[in-house]
Amino acid sequence: MAERGLVVSAPGKVILHGEHAVVHGKAALAVALGLRTFLCLRPGGEGRLRVRLPGVGALRSWERPGLSALRERLGADFDESKPPSAELLEALKEFAGIPAEASAPDSLAILAFLYMCLAISAKYGDVPSVDIVVWSELPTGAGLGSSAAYAVCLAAALLHACGAISCPLKDGEITARWTEEEMTLINTWAFQGERVIHGNPSGVDNAVGTWGGALRFQSGEIKALKRVPTLRILLTNTKVPRSTKVLVAGVKEKILKFPAIMNPVLDSIDAISQECQSVLEAMPANPSPEHYPVLEELFDINQHHLNVIGVGHPSLDRLCRVTASHGLHSKLTGAGGGGCGITLLRPGQCPSARLARHGGERGRPFLPPGTAWLTSCPFLPPSRQTPPRRPWKQPSEICARADLSAGRPTSGPPG
Ligand SMILES: Nc1ncnc2c1ncn2[C@@H]1O[C@H](COP(=O)(O)OP(=O)(O)O)[C@@H](O)[C@H]1O
Numbered sequence: 001m002a003e004r005g006l007v008v009s010a011p012g013k014v015i016l017h018g019e020h021a022v023v024h025g026k027a028a029l030a031v032a033l034g035l036r037t038f039l040c041l042r043p044g045g046e047g048r049l050r051v052r053l054p055g056v057g058a059l060r061s062w063e064r065p066g067l068s069a070l071r072e073r074l075g076a077d078f079d080e081s082k083p084p085s086a087e088l089l090e091a092l093k094e095f096a097g098i099p100a101e102a103s104a105p106d107s108l109a110i111l112a113f114l115y116m117c118l119a120i121s122a123k124y125g126d127v128p129s130v131d132i133v134v135w136s137e138l139p140t141g142a143g144l145g146s147s148a149a150y151a152v153c154l155a156a157a158l159l160h161a162c163g164a165i166s167c168p169l170k171d172g173e174i175t176a177r178w179t180e181e182e183m184t185l186i187n188t189w190a191f192q193g194e195r196v197i198h199g200n201p202s203g204v205d206n207a208v209g210t211w212g213g214a215l216r217f218q219s220g221e222i223k224a225l226k227r228v229p230t231l232r233i234l235l236t237n238t239k240v241p242r243s244t245k246v247l248v249a250g251v252k253e254k255i256l257k258f259p260a261i262m263n264p265v266l267d268s269i270d271a272i273s274q275e276c277q278s279v280l281e282a283m284p285a286n287p288s289p290e291h292y293p294v295l296e297e298l299f300d301i302n303q304h305h306l307n308v309i310g311v312g313h314p315s316l317d318r319l320c321r322v323t324a325s326h327g328l329h330s331k332l333t334g335a336g337g338g339g340c341g342i343t344l345l346r347p348g349q350c351p352s353a354r355l356a357r358h359g360g361e362r363g364r365p366f367l368p369p370g371t372a373w374l375t376s377c378p379f380l381p382p383s384r385q386t387p388p389r390r391p392w393k394q395p396s397e398i399c400a401r402a403d404l405s406a407g408r409p410t411s412g413p414p415g
Pocket residue numbers: 037053054055056104105106107108109110134135136139140141142143144145146147148150197198242243244245334335
C-alpha cells in the first residue's frame with residue numbers, strides 16, 4: 001500500500017427509467033451525478049483497523065488478530081460470485097455487536113465494511129492495518145445511490161490495501177483511473193457490498209459508481225450511452241427517509257402475490273426505457289423540441305407504474321402535482337417511497353428560482369416543510385460534463401487521488 005495513503009471517490013447516480021424493474025431483469029437508464037462519496041485510506045498503527053463513517057455516525061476499531069481469527073473461522077463462506085449467506089451475516093453481526101434485525105444506517109454500513117474487508121482479505125492477502133474515513137456529498141437513503149458509491153469506494157480501497165489492484169497514481173500525478181480490468185474487479189466487489197446493504201440489488205448503481213457517465217444496464221450487462229444529448233434535470237429531495245432494501249423486498253412480494261398483474265407493468269417499464277433510449281439517441285442528430293413531449297410523457301407513465309408497484313409516496317405525488325402546475329413533468333428516482341424525484345426541464349426553461357421562491361399550489365410554498373432544493377443535474381455523457389471543481393473531483397467514474405497532505409484532504413470529512 002502507498003505509504004502516503006490514498007483518497008478514492010465515486011459518484012452517486014440518477015436513474016432516468018427502469019428502477020425496480022431492473023432488479024427483475026429489465027433495462028434501466030442511469031447517469032452519474034456530480035455529487036460524490038470520498039474515502040481516505042491511510043496506513044494504520046499498532047496492528048489495528050479503524051473505520052470512521054461520519055455520515056452515519058459510526059466509529060469502529062478492531063485488532064487485526066481478532067479479525068484474522070474471525071476470517072479463518074468463516075473463510076469458506078467468502079465467495080464474490082454468491083450473495084453473502086444469512087449465517088455469515090449473522091456471525092458478522094454477532095462479532096460487531098449489531099442486533100440481529102438491525103437495519104439502521106450505521107449497522108448496515110459497518111456490516112458491509114466488515115464483510116468486504118474480511119472477504120477481500122481472505123482472497124487477496126492479510127487483513128490490512130489501515131485507517132479509513134468515508135464521507136459524502138450525497139444524501140443517505142434518498143435514491144441517489146449513496147450505498148453504491150460507499151461500496152465502490154470501499155471495494156477500491158480494500159482491494160488496493162490488500163494488494164489486489166495497483167495504485168494507479170504515477171509520480172507527480174494528482175488523479176488517476178484504474179485499468180479496465182481493475183475497475184471490473186472493483187465493480188464486482190462493490191456489488192457484494194450492495195448485496196449486504198440492499199439484499200437483492202440489480203448492480204446498476206455500483207456500475208454507475210464505478211464506470212460513471214450515462215449507461216444502460218440489464219442483467220449485469222453494461223452499455224455506455226455515448227451519443228446522448230444534454231438533458232437538464234432538476235433534482236428534488238423530499239427528505240422523506242426510506243430504505244431501498246425494504247422497498248425492493250416489497251416489490252418482490254407484490255410480484256409473487258400478483259404475477260399476472262405486476263409482470264406486464266415491469267414489461268411496460270422495460271419498454272419505456274427502450275423508448276427513452278431511442279429518443280435520446282435520435283436527439284443529437286435531430287435536436288428539435290418535438291422530442292420533449294415524448295420524454296415528458298414517458299416520465300408521467302413511468303411514475304404511474306412506480307405507484308402501481310407500490311413505491312410511491314405522498315411527498316412524491318406532491319412534487320409531481322406542483323411541477324405539473326408549472327407545466328413540468330416529474331417522476332421518482334431510485335427506490336422511491338420518499339427520497340428524490342427528478343423533473344425534466346426543456347431547453348431554456350429555468351424554473352428553479354420561480355418555483356422555489358414563489359411557486360406552489362394556490363399560494364402555498366412550492367416545497368413542503370423539510371424539502372430541500374438539492375441541485376440541478378446535467379444529463380451528459382462523460383466527455384461533455386462540466387469541468388471538476390476540484391482537481392480530483394471528476395464528474396464521472398471512480399477516481400483515485402494521492403493523499404498528499406500530512407493532515408486532512410482539502411475537502412475533508414466533517415469532524
Ligand atoms: N457515506 C456513507 N457512510 C456510511 N454508510 C453509507 C454512506 N452512504 C451510504 N451508506 C449506507 O447506505 C445506506 C443507504 O442505502 P440505500 O437505502 O440504498 O439508499 P441510497 O443508496 O439511495 O442512498 C445507509 O443506510 C448506509 O448504511
